[in-house]
Amino acid sequence: MEVYSTIQGLVQGAVSAGLIQKEDQLYARNQVLAHLRLDSFPEAVPAIPEKDLPDLVEELTNYAVQQGLIPDVLDEKEILSSKIMNVFISKPSEVNQTFFEKFVRDPQIATNYFYRLSQCSNYIQTKRIAKNIHYKAETAYGELDITINLSKPEKDPKQIALEKESKLTDIHYPKCQLCIENEGYAGRIGHPARSNHRMIRMEMSGEDWYLQYSPYVYYNEHCIVLAGEHRDMVINRETFVRLLDFVGKFPHYFIGSNADLPIVGGSILTHDHYQGGNYEFAMAIAEEEHVFTIKNFPGVHAATVKWPMSVIRLQGETPEKLVAAADYIFEAWKNYSDPEVEIVAYSGKTRHNTITPIARRRNDEYELDLVLRNNRTTEQYPLGIFHPHPDVHHIKKENIGLIEVMGLAVLPARLKTELAEVEKFLLNKENDIPPYHIAWAEEIKKHHSNLNEETVNKIIQKEVGRKFLRVLEDAGVFKRNQQGQQAFQRFLTTL
Template identity: 30%
Template sequence: MIQELDTLLTQDEIQLDIEEIILKNKDNKIKGWKDSMNYLYNFSIKSGYIQEERLKLNIILPLFYKHQYDIGFQVTINCSKPEIIVGQVVGAAHYSNFEGECVICFENVGSEKRKGLRAYEFKCNQSILFRQFPPYPYFNYHNIIIDKKHTPQILSRNTIIEMLEMSESMPSYKIASNTDRVGTGATNLAHRHFQAGDHDFTVFYAKPLKEFKINNGDITVQWLNYPCCCLKIIGENKKLVEEIVFKLFNSWRNGTFETLDVSLQTCSLMSTLNIKNNNYEFLIFPRNAQQPRFLTSSTLQCIKKEFVGIFELCGFAILPGRLKEQLLQLNSILTLNENQLNDQLKEKLNQFGFIEFYDWLSEYYFNGFDNSKSIYDNLTFALQKSFLIILSDNSPIKLNQFELLNSWIEQSKILE
């Protein structure tokens, strides 16, 4: 019998309750994972681990469609979590006060420092993983899935196998992995983990620029018309999808590309089982850790200094909370300066400590200013435009680099 939610429930009791929920719904996998996550989410709210009030501080802008891709991008300003910049110490106690070897180690579950944290353990491809909610979820059912063993984040064929296995056991849920190279998304490379959630990501609606049919049409590989390079592998046969994904992953990782440092090659990944057609859909975003070549450009560093992660690659921008106040202050400065781009604006920005925004305002705000909208609305529009450029900045293959993409496909030998 599933117990009533009680903040005193131990990790073992929570584990048994979730196992019971999943067993009860063994013939309805979707209901099983959703009910079990609702149970854990409600406990995490009641225990105070998820700070729901802080989530209400976040700003979610309307979907952004004014671009060439004909899909809606979601830009958010996340005011509930600190801005995490590699090389800088995070001030929030959650990130600096932990048990075990790092902040996501299993030793934190139910510990004195994380009294309200509980998790669900499960076996996947011979590994013991556990999933837990972060204190500040980005969207519906946002979970972190973590190796119970503190082991480094290293992408391999097993990563692909595990993602597909989890997709099979949790249909429609999105399983994602950041990279294993500094500067390409992951903030914790010391401990292997996945990101996951039930968000309706923009990238799944992107149309193909080019399409390849493999194994008599059993597998489709699409190069998507999207700001950053993404290959979408579609197929009903899990093993075939795994083989094609691994060939592409391995050839990107170990291939020969004249313009790229192969030692810095890596990928961001996402997998799901589409319940509408029973196809696995696996996304590969090629990455390269060469800096600053494939980092957010200097003009856009004022918007996002953090590395771009997998959810953002999928079209869900997670911009720092400081922008909430900064946009209001920029609105005031521009109003004082009669919305003019001149030396006086530069002086005012410098006076108020906003000089790093000058080039951004020049390129993204004044360029394309809409007189029918307010200054603030034009600022948020510039923010949305900037996100698409940030995605492109972080991609080692641009939309017009057909030769580089074709070289990758050829070296993978998926068409043989």
């Protein structure tokens, strides 16, 4: 009877969450029965203690594995759980109609509705996200956010073997994990299940764009805004138009774009998209440092920002003026070289300079941050001159994209166990510290005389924060020293 109690609990939970109405209960229950190949439902089903929807769905997928309905493989379980939750979600047209009815009243009410729907439908993986380790680290630039990402499940050997053997991996539909064709797609081995996925339609700059949330949100209401057309990431004038258009529609959200070049870009460069959300990062509240004038744009307030990376902040009441000023700065930066500080715009026809732009609203004003980036490599720095340098790779080696630029470290899952071993090392206990952490751990010992059971965890957190600050400083094109800041001024003078 346990499986029937779980089904009943799921149906009742969906009613309580507002996913379905009471009149939909029998229909929904029968749909779930079909997915589990059950032909009937008993008259008397024992009551089930109240549980979260993700826990109930997990119980049903475990039942399917036990009954031999699906193999005990991650992708197969994801496909089934997504299909089960899809029973309780309205069609895209209905979701969009509800969204825009609420949008007319207040954009924030609309996004609250859609965010809640994405959580309750288990599209946003709330149970897995809860596993992440996160805290704040105080620095001279404000509080940086530190996250050790434990939410994405690791593939087991059976899953990896299936992916290698399956000819389904040769299928190129959808073209990528961001394409609109993912909406409602059942999934397959090697491609995530998206039966319970919904997107909000919108127009930006005369094109079809789509709003969704990240399945593994790194901050509050972490959304993705993607182009309807599958095309490469690009930064151009239209990028600024769209970003400011978006915050005009959703003034409670920020939105930004990863850079459009390898090394300094994000993890997906093959589909034009932006990321946003309802969260204030340390960079957003960092203070202005040097106010300057751009002669051709007197209506735009321009300043550099006190931040480890090189940021120009533009402010104004008119989006069109900010677009023009941002485009002017971007075009100047694309062709700017200063070999004295390792900045070279081109190697032959290969461009190295780009930007990471971020837009937000400040009361009645629009604000646009332009983070200057360069992806050049050398023999000394084969992964990038303005990329985390080797001495911080034991903490962070991956690309520094939009989220990190703004002050949120997304650190690898391996650090959960590795930092525990570092703690043991610092307390002179038997440990299995990885060799690449030893030099760092010795430095910590040297600078902290108060290491004990009560203090060691906080000290480790502080030192990880310092390492992430170093990561951002490495990625900054104009360093936070006299030579670097003088070079920054030379560029601003050209404007």
